[in-house]
Amino acid sequence: MSCECCMERDNVSTGATMEFLLLGFSELLRLRVLLFLIFLIVHLVTLAGNMMIFMAVIMEPSRPPMLFFLCQLSAIELCYTLVIVPKALLSLAGAEGSTISFVGCAVQMHFFVALGGAECFLLAAMSYDRYVAICQPLRYAALMSEGLCLRLGLLCGLVAFALALGLTVTVFHLPFCRSRCINHFFCDVPAVLHLACTQNYTLELPLLAACVLLLLLPFLLILASYLCIAVALLGITSSVGRGKAFSTCISHLAITLLHYGCATFIYIRPKSSYSPARDKVVSLVYTNITPLMYPLVYSLRNKEIRGILRRMLRRKKIAQV
Numbered sequence: 001m002s003c004e005c006c007m008e009r010d011n012v013s014t015g016a017t018m019e020f021l022l023l024g025f026s027e028l029l030r031l032r033v034l035l036f037l038i039f040l041i042v043h044l045v046t047l048a049g050n051m052m053i054f055m056a057v058i059m060e061p062s063r064p065p066m067l068f069f070l071c072q073l074s075a076i077e078l079c080y081t082l083v084i085v086p087k088a089l090l091s092l093a094g095a096e097g098s099t100i101s102f103v104g105c106a107v108q109m110h111f112f113v114a115l116g117g118a119e120c121f122l123l124a125a126m127s128y129d130r131y132v133a134i135c136q137p138l139r140y141a142a143l144m145s146e147g148l149c150l151r152l153g154l155l156c157g158l159v160a161f162a163l164a165l166g167l168t169v170t171v172f173h174l175p176f177c178r179s180r181c182i183n184h185f186f187c188d189v190p191a192v193l194h195l196a197c198t199q200n201y202t203l204e205l206p207l208l209a210a211c212v213l214l215l216l217l218p219f220l221l222i223l224a225s226y227l228c229i230a231v232a233l234l235g236i237t238s239s240v241g242r243g244k245a246f247s248t249c250i251s252h253l254a255i256t257l258l259h260y261g262c263a264t265f266i267y268i269r270p271k272s273s274y275s276p277a278r279d280k281v282v283s284l285v286y287t288n289i290t291p292l293m294y295p296l297v298y299s300l301r302n303k304e305i306r307g308i309l310r311r312m313l314r315r316k317k318i319a320q321v
Helices: 029-059 065-093 102-135 137-143 146-171 189-193 201-234 239-267 276-301 303-320
Strands: 019-022 098-101
Touching: 019 102, 029 065, 029 276, 065 098, 065 102, 065 146, 065 276, 098 102, 102 137, 102 146, 102 189, 102 201, 102 239, 146 189, 146 201, 189 201, 189 239, 189 276, 201 239, 239 276
Parallel strands: none
Antiparallel strands: 019 098
């Protein structure tokens, strides 16, 4: 695409009035109503599930570190779906997609990347918690103190938001072409980069740096934790003890695989392999199905969560009587 078709943005005047058109699923006009209903139901169930876990943990007087991290994870998922899904539903309601302002697109991208990055760092913190619980059980209470958990949670959020801000500012300082149609249902980084009016591959460097810091770094920390856990499990002679120790990690492993599987597919690849249709399908899983699976996985696998939910239901029945 030649730069004759480009429009250099004036950050003061043009940036304030520029709009992008989110095409969403405009090519599936006949399925619009069905997709809208499916998205709406999944969104409401996701909000209800994560809100239930969040409130259950908040109302619990004694919260072990894993429950504290799970509470923060549910809060991230609540914000995550609220940033993406309402605009996607709005684009389904219109036959030709929906418009989003320049500032609105930048804000949506920033919060999407920041919340996704915070989730990556939080999964790394949860893997460290599992490492301490299995490899150093006698020192668990001392090492995983409430103060440390609070600091880890705060650090995960601050680092992710700072990195996301740097990526967003870099992306939106690029010149965009006259065609400002984003072939996606939200302002995802690859979709917006695809509109950049330049063939210079240096525009991929911010995305690459963000992937390394937000995806690869937490993944290496998770991998190191589970390597230490694997070594510790090999030292346990009892198969029952080994199975019991490993079962405490299954929920976290399932969530990590879901999160990293989709994120790796979308972001760790060259711009030349960008496919809007394929990205939208994977993003559907990433932004709708994955947040729905989190409360299901943890409520089914975590005994403490099941116990808290049972106590909540019992108190509700007593209050009704």
